Amino acid sequence: MQTRSFCYVDDLVAGLVAMIDECGFVGPVNIGNPKEITVAELAQRVLDTTGTASEVIYSPAPEQDPHDVGQTSLSQAKNLDGPPSVAGGRARAYSELVSRAVD
Numbered sequence: 001m002q003t004r005s006f007c008y009v010d011d012l013v014a015g016l017v018a019m020i021d022e023c024g025f026v027g028p029v030n031i032g033n034p035k036e037i038t039v040a041e042l043a044q045r046v047l048d049t050t051g052t053a054s055e056v057i058y059s060p061a062p063e064q065d066p067h068d069v070g071q072t073s074l075s076q077a078k079n080l081d082g083p084p085s086v087a088g089g090r091a092r093a094y095s096e097l098v099s100r101a102v103d
Contacts, residue, residue, distance in 0.1 A: 002061055003036040008092065049090050 015031035037045075043056045 002039045005033045005036045007032045045090060049094050
């Protein structure tokens with residue numbers, strides 16, 4: 001089962017700025033979301049957010065797709081005021097895309 005972790009770009013940039021502003025910070029650092037969800041769960045969340053009745057089509061993962069990479073450590077990012085939040089990111093991204101399509 002394919003899983004991924006997602007982070008809204010605004011939260012990623014805020015994490016990078018916090019890292020840059022931290023005096024004496026030594027990297028590298030992973031910035032993101034420690035919670036992984038399945039790709040199927042992401043697809044369902046997108047359908048819920050957009051209100052569409054689109055069909056989710058399943059196909060095999062590509063051969064080069066990493067299957068068991070383990071969870072990314074965000075321990076250093078937590079020292080920069082915690083990992084970024086993904087709350088509302090999907091809805092914000094959808095609203096932005098809709099507004100661009102209307103223009």
